[in-house]
Amino acid sequence: MIIIPLEKSIDWKRPPLVTLFLILTCSAILFGVEHYENRKYAGLFDFYFASGLPRLELSSYAVTLYDEGEDIDPKSLQQLLNTDYRQLDEPRRHFLQGMLLHMQHNAGFMERLHHGEIVTADNDEFRHWQVQRKRFEALTFDPVNKTYGFTPKEHKPLTFLTHMFLHGGIGHLFGNMLFLFLVGFTVEMALGSTVYLLCYLLTGLAAVSLFWAVNPASEVPLVGASGAISGLMGLYAGIFGLRKIRFFYSLLFYFDYVRAPALIMLPAWLANEFYQMLTMPDSNVAFIAHIGGLSSGGLLAVLLQRFSSASIDTAYLDAAKRDEDKQQRYRQAMQFLGAMNIPKAQKTFQELHAEYPDDRNILWQLYNALKHDPNSTEFYRILVKILSLNDIDAQTLKQLNDAFGYYLKAQPGKIALESARLRHLAILFAKYGYPENAEKIVLTLLRSNPELADLDKVLFAVAVAWQKRSNRTKCAETVTLLQKYFPKSQMLYQAQLVVSANEF
Template identity: 40%
Template sequence: MLIIPAENSVDWRKPPWVTLGLMLACVLVFLFYQGDDDRKMQAALEQYLETDLLVLEAPAYEDYLEREVRFEERQERLQDLQEFQSLRRDNEEVWQALALLTDRDFYQYLQDNESLIWTPAERRYWLEHRSAVEQQWLSRISTYQLGLVPGELTPYTLITYQFLHGGWGHIIGNLVFLFLLGFTVEKALGPARYLVAYLLCGALSGLVFTAFSMGSHVPLVGASGSISGLMGMYVAIYGLQKIRFFVFLGVYFNYFRAPALAILPVWLGKEIYDYWFAGATGIAYMAHAGGLLAGAGLVAAFGKSWLQVRQEFFEPEQEEVDARFTSAYAQAMASIGRMEFDLARRQFQALYEQYPDRPILLDHLYQLAKLRPDQPAYRQRARERMSDALAHRQPEKMVQTWQEYLKEGEPHYPLAADDHNRVLFASLKQQDMKTAEKAFERLRQTAGPEVTEEACRLLIAEFEKLQLGSKASHYRHLLQGTI
């Protein structure tokens, strides 16, 4: 059974850089740090077989597995016993040696009971040659160096184990889930808090695994505990809000909606059930359960403080925003088509308040106000449109609006001196001297002497640059006559 949340899609305009960075780190560690593990294990096997350690350890291993099944009641090890006995019957020395070298609990058992298993001479031989294999090769393998070993727990391995993986299938599976869950949680928490929460979930997951595997020397590796933490955070962030999930059951798959937190006990129940009844699968079920609890618990405990969800996280996705805008915009345009201008004006005003960054809405409001040039609303919209055009570096649009208003609305509600002054400056930048002169004439009628004199000096300087002496002289005379 597989159930994963599928509420959001990736916004590649704001990539999940921390999630992508974590994925890249796992890949680089796997390729460049763990990439030499196979060679080291091969060398360990060759040295192990050359020194005839198999002759000493194989009988002890068979006895060890029988004790595990009979006295420790570890029925999951019965299959290991049967497989090893089959390897001995078939004289498969390499596979026997591999089983012995990779069973770290057995190696600890040998160290604890060496004096009981072998004669003094055998013990000395075993200590000399087995220690050499361990020191030269096995201790340098990544999982034994930086993996989390419950029987020898060290603080730094609570972090390092999260970046190690046991094979291509293991790392690919984890990275897929890391991406599917990570981009949403990163968007909700922000990059820095997300990274801290991710690593903390992995560490807490490792502690839970250690508590249920006390004394074990089998290393734990992989990001699945941290990823389970992301699952716990994901549903805790949404709480009881209904979100979409993807479910896969054998050959059946589908989507369904449910309260987010309602899925948490389902996930936990599955991991705990598998821990008790799935047998020896090599999957760290309690690490997954610990991660789920850690992620949900962190959001529950600190969701109103350092782990608080960003306010904009719950804003709709851009595709949804665009769809809503398109629908409302079409309704407003339909009102214009029916010549219901008052209704259209209210609809466009509501849209403009909701989407102030879309100039087309202001254009429609301006055109609707222009239908009644004798009303003050036309002057307000004309000034807003001129300011918006200037902000978006569209001087032609600003001048066009200004000229239209002079024809239609100026007789009813004249523009202020600032409006004419803006047109003057924009026209001078564009070297549109005809419009600049027209704006200056309007400015003379509305502005104070200081503003008018400064505008006159600007015209003189610009005409002189254009080598239009007669025009420059005209405005110089105006300036000398104190305008």
Template identity: 35%
Template sequence: MLIIPVERAVDWRRPPWMTLGIMLTCLLVFLFYQSGDGRRMGGAVAQYLDADLDRLEAPAYETYLERRIRLEGETGLTSRLGTVKDLMAQDQRVVLAHVLLMDADFYHYLLQHQSVIWSTEERSYWSQHRIPIQTDWVSQTSALAAGVVPAELSLADLISYQFLHGGWMHIIGNLLVLFMLGFTVERALGPVKFLLAYLFCGAVSGLVWAGFNWGHYLPLIGASGSIAGLMGMYVALFGRQRIRFFYFVGVYFDYFRAPALALLPVWIGKEIYDHFFAGATGVAYIAHAGGLAVGAGLVWLLGRSWLQPRETFFEPEEDEQEERFRSAYSQAMGRIGALDFEQARLQFEALWKRYPQRLVLLEHLYQLAKLRPDSEAYRDRARELMQVTQAQHQPERMLAVWQEYQGKGQPHHPLSAEDHNRVFFAGLRSGDLKTAERVFERLRATGDRTLAEEACRLLAAEFEKRQMTPKARHYRDLLGRLGA
């Protein structure tokens, strides 16, 4: 059974670069660094079989497994014991050699108990041939060289093991889940904090696994512990909010909604149960449980300080935002339909503050203010609309608002010289010289001599450029009178 939170959709306008970077790193490590493992194991198996070491080790391995099953209660090894017996009976030497060489715990068991297992001559032969194979080939494989080995634990291995994988199915499964969780957590924390939290969760989950397997030499590799940490952070970020989960059971899959944190004890409990009762599956269940716990714990402990989610993380998704806007917009339009203009104005003002990028809201406020052309509110809305349309490079709309205001609001509350000057430049840039001339006359009437002279000079230059000599001469003469 698989249950994964899928509350958020990917916003490709803000790609999860750190998540994608981690995925790419894992893939490159698998393709280039770990690709050498086949060559290393091939060399090890060849030398191992040439020396007939399987004839010495296979009976000892059978005894070793029986001892662990009978004396240490590791019943999960029963199936491996059966496989080894079958391989020995069928003389499948190559496959058997792989099994024996990859069991690092068995190798160290032989080192410690060789005097009991073999005669002096056999011990000498084994040491002469087996130890170089282990040193030169097996120990150089990626899992033993960079994985978490509890008996030889190092800080570097707690980081490097997170980027190693045991095969194509392992890496594909991990990267898919990493992407599904990573882009949401990265959006909440930011790329740098996300990376540090990801690596920390992986390191702690590796430590937890090592603690439960202390003294053993079998390595741990894979990003599963780190991903479990992301899952813990994911649900802790949403807290008690009901979010969407994807589940897969057998061949059936679907979605359901539940409080985010409700799934955390279920996940942890399942991993702990599988650790004790699932048998020797090769899956590091206890590392998953550790990752889940540390991921959620990080958010709970540091969620109000260093790991505090970004404010943008809690913004609704685009679809939800659009639905909320449409609902509020419809209500405000309904007020206009009911001729309740004051309430409509209040609702549109609230929407304009929340959605300042939607020019239609300011247009409605302008039209409502125009119902009282003698009010200062009409002047203020006209001025605001002209400034916004100028910023959005809509000079035609800016000029239209100015022209309309001249007939309705200008007699009551005149625009300032600066307002006229902005419109004048918009007229020049759009090539509407007739409107620019009208704006110039309004600008001239304000008494601001400096702005009027500059506008007159620009008009004269523009008409000269267009070879409209009478007009250019008119403004040159007028410029001389303004400067007198």
């Protein structure tokens, strides 16, 4: 069973740097280690299978396995060993390499080999075997996962930490990094990078400590970030608490989404780990480490809320609920507006605008509600705010043009906006085919602030707009104004070309 929280999406303006760093670090270590060990193993295998050792050692090891009931044919292996290793195809070479590694990790057989019980002193090739075996063992090395993975029976203090950054292969890495990405970025955004990294390391240490306590005699190295990632999952459930969030779950071939309080996922995750541990006792997955991570993550969440609540960004955690409430109130306000219940529509949109002043959709709907009372101070205030917007696209320009018309009606005989804002509006109106209001603005600016920078460009834009409307008279009038106020402007020459082109 798989349960994955999918409540949040990443805000790349504030990326989860620690989560990305952990993913890149684990990935770089895996691929770097694989490259290093592949080169070392290639040299090791080449030497061994050219040394004459296989027919003295591997052939005896095959007989030992056969006597122990293993499914292996010593005669077939002997025939394979009689073939030049370099001439073998890839599958058969891999088979021999696997046999060698299997033999090297068989403590009982290797003890007999070193005591001279496999290749005995009366063997004609005994001296040759001793020399080659010594040379071979000088080339052998412990894999990085054995050196820096956590082995309970003979662990080193450093491996409590280093095991979290090692993985057993690409599949192991991908599964862990996927969960780290899906869960980690949310926890990092909620706790902040420093507290998040500290919690990641602490839950990883708790996970490996529980694994050590339960399996103190194990000689199998523990590697992987899953204990720490389980800790993040426990933290996720704990800090979200009873807030309802969206989860993806999969049970065999069935999958779906469900909204549920985050906290109930902690016992569900724990139960799933216990179930898998009991039903799959021979699995290589360290379920007990996952349990340690989940439990410690939940405990850390409780401690943070009790003693360091300021470190938890509750606004981030409550964003989904606030957005849902916002959408519900917005729909209600639109219903009021549709039913012509103007006072309630105005009141609801005003409250929404006060809470979300940067939401343009709410701003425009407030404007639409206030249009029913065009003489009010609030209508004029919102109108000015709309006319002061930046980054207006072509789709909303018609609304802006209409709003400017209302503005002129509300302020007959004067345009009280700042000159720079009026210049910007005039260029927009001219560019997108509304020369009437553009002309009103430019005439106002010529009277009030003829020295305003780039006003000649505004006049040229208005002339072009009238040309596109096929209004020769208005175009010529605008060019005349340009000649009157800016006789030395380069824009005048371009405007005269427009008139002389006679494209009406």
